[in-house]
Amino acid sequence: MNDNTKVLLIEDDKNIIKFLSLSLETNGCKVISAQSGIEGISLFMTDNPDLILLDLGLPDIDGSEVLSQIRTQSDVPILIVSARGQEKEKVEALDLGADDYITKPFHINELLARIRVALRKKTPQVVKDKVFKMDSLYIDFEKYKVFVEEKEIHLTPIEFKLLVLLIENAGKVLTHSFIIKKIWGYNTCEDSQSLRVFMANIRQKIEKDSSHPRYIVTEVGVGYRFVEE
Amino acid sequence: MNDNTKVLLIEDDKNIIKFLSLSLETNGCKVISAQSGIEGISLFMTDNPDLILLDLGLPDIDGSEVLSQIRTQSDVPILIVSARGQEKEKVEALDLGADDYITKPFHINELLARIRVALRKKTPQVVKDKVFKMDSLYIDFEKYKVFVEEKEIHLTPIEFKLLVLLIENAGKVLTHSFIIKKIWGYNTCEDSQSLRVFMANIRQKIEKDSSHPRYIVTEVGVGYRFVEE
DNA sequence: TGCCATCTTAACACTTTCTTCACATAAGCA
DNA sequence: TGCTTATGTGAAGAAAGTGTTAAGATGGCA
Numbered sequence: 055m056n057d058n059t060k061v062l063l064i065e066d067d068k069n070i071i072k073f074l075s076l077s078l079e080t081n082g083c084k085v086i087s088a089q090s091g092i093e094g095i096s097l098f099m100t101d102n103p104d105l106i107l108l109d110l111g112l113p114d115i116d117g118s119e120v121l122s123q124i125r126t127q128s129d130v131p132i133l134i135v136s137a138r139g140q141e142k143e144k145v146e147a148l149d150l151g152a153d154d155y156i157t158k159p160f161h162i163n164e165l166l167a168r169i170r171v172a173l174r175k176k177t178p179q180v181v182k183d184k185v186f187k188m189d190s191l192y193i194d195f196e197k198y199k200v201f202v203e204e205k206e207i208h209l210t211p212i213e214f215k216l217l218v219l220l221i222e223n224a225g226k227v228l229t230h231s232f233i234i235k236k237i238w239g240y241n242t243c244e245d246s247q248s249l250r251v252f253m254a255n256i257r258q259k260i261e262k263d264s265s266h267p268r269y270i271v272t273e274v275g276v277g278y279r280f281v282e283e
Numbered sequence: 284m285n286d287n288t289k290v291l292l293i294e295d296d297k298n299i300i301k302f303l304s305l306s307l308e309t310n311g312c313k314v315i316s317a318q319s320g321i322e323g324i325s326l327f328m329t330d331n332p333d334l335i336l337l338d339l340g341l342p343d344i345d346g347s348e349v350l351s352q353i354r355t356q357s358d359v360p361i362l363i364v365s366a367r368g369q370e371k372e373k374v375e376a377l378d379l380g381a382d383d384y385i386t387k388p389f390h391i392n393e394l395l396a397r398i399r400v401a402l403r404k405k406t407p408q409v410v411k412d413k414v415f416k417m418d419s420l421y422i423d424f425e426k427y428k429v430f431v432e433e434k435e436i437h438l439t440p441i442e443f444k445l446l447v448l449l450i451e452n453a454g455k456v457l458t459h460s461f462i463i464k465k466i467w468g469y470n471t472c473e474d475s476q477s478l479r480v481f482m483a484n485i486r487q488k489i490e491k492d493s494s495h496p497r498y499i500v501t502e503v504g505v506g507y508r509f510v511e512e
Numbered sequence: 513t514g515c516c517a518t519c520t521t522a523a524c525a526c527t528t529t530c531t532t533c534a535c536a537t538a539a540g541c542a
Numbered sequence: 543t544g545c546t547t548a549t550g551t552g553a554a555g556a557a558a559g560t561g562t563t564a565a566g567a568t569g570g571c572a
Binding site (some may be wrong): 367459475479480483485486493494501504 | 558559560561562563
């Protein structure tokens with residue numbers, strides 16, 4: 055839970071939104087909120103949150119419908135906020151891929167603890183390590199520094215974010231649309247022109263020979279892959 | 284304990300507030316006070332104090348609840364002020380993360396001594412060293428003085444606080460929102476205009492050439508960094 | 513009250529970063 | 543091989559972020 059954690063709150067009770075926003079923001083989260091399921095799905099698509107708090111009792115559509123809609127597109131951690139007597143819906147939500155649930159009324163500490171757990175589960179190991187080293191490439195995630203052959207090089211914010219995303223998923227092919235969604239959010243079109251330019255720029259900065267990359271390989275027609283050690 | 288130390292006093296007895304405010308202010312602290320637990324938590328959130336004096340016997344909510352609420356969000360030093368016969372609550376408070384306690388009636392000198400201890404305990408290593416030196420920049424944290432090329436220069440309170448924050452985290456990039464929260468507290472908006480002006484002013488005072496800074500570098504789109512030695 | 517230091521805000525020039533375009537190069541396939 | 547599609551790359555303009563000045567607001571203090 056840090057300055058970069060964006061929480062989407064889908065909840066129809068304005069007072070609860072107010073209270074939770076304050077609590078979460080003072081814990082370093084950025085909070086966006088929706089008072090209906092439709093608005094919630096829309097915000098999820100456009101703002102790419104890191105975690106979602108979803109109330110099952112929404113005015114317009116069923117909470118589980120919101121959940122499965124989101125799950126068709128992302129495995130973002132989703133915590134269900136349920137009232138007593140919604141046991142059936144709660145279990146259904148968990149079956150549909152929710153990460154955890156919390157029953158009203160709840161203590162803010164418990165909620166924060168559950169959020170931390172959900173986020174930790176999603177945090178790739180490599181970032182916990184705070185540094186990454188492979189051949190002559192060295193990255194200090196905490197200090198936001200990148201070295202190639204002992205020399206510090208400068209990456210722009212998106213270049214850095216992209217490189218970290220690739221390293222977090224080292225070995226896996228990341229599709230263009232997955233990368234675009236992760237970096238730019240869900241509201242961007244499927245154009246991968248910018249992505250190609252960024253990849254070229256990153257390669258020029260970290261690869262010895264861009265045309266025979268050591269770290270970032272292209273999977274033609276699919277996406278990019280950071281090679282495993 | 285200096286002009287920048289902001290103490291939050293959570294206490295329902297107006298006379299004690301009056302007495303303590305006066306004593307602390309004559310010792311160079313800035314004091315803000317709350318007469319209820321809710322108000323106390325609210326002030327903590329908005330004003331970002333350096334230390335909290337908390338009376339356990341509050342009219343609205345239990346002091347230990349105030350304590351644990353604050354502890355979910357910060358490790359700011361908290362000193363418990365308890366009346367005789369509240370031994371159980373006192374121990375409970377320490378378990379919940381209070382730093383120290385003092386029993387009424389107490390002597391003001393003892394309270395001041397305990398405050399100094401609590402503040403010292405939280406001080407980062409670099410500031411504990413009492414002085415910082417790098418090239419021609421020399422800072423005496425205790426005396427609250429800054430020298431450049433042997434000449435003393437004057438920094439305003441916020442400028443000094445900012446510089447210390449950067450030095451405490453030398454090498455790391457501090458994001459705009461992190462810095463703003465640390466310096467101004469939680470109620471400020473996300474506007475970094477003021478921060479930019481302060482950075483410009485600090486640089487003009489400590490850097491030889493503001494456009495090629497030796498100490499404070501800008502990470503475009505991210506924040507600022509004090510360079511490592 | 514008026515003065516002084518400090519802080520905030522607005523305006524604008526300047527720099528960096530991002531997007532887009534045009535075209536070169538490479539890969540896949542019959 | 544020749545064709546089609548996909549990817550890489552340089553350059554230019556747009557957009558976003560930053561530095562700087564100065565004017566106004568604020569608050570402490572004699």
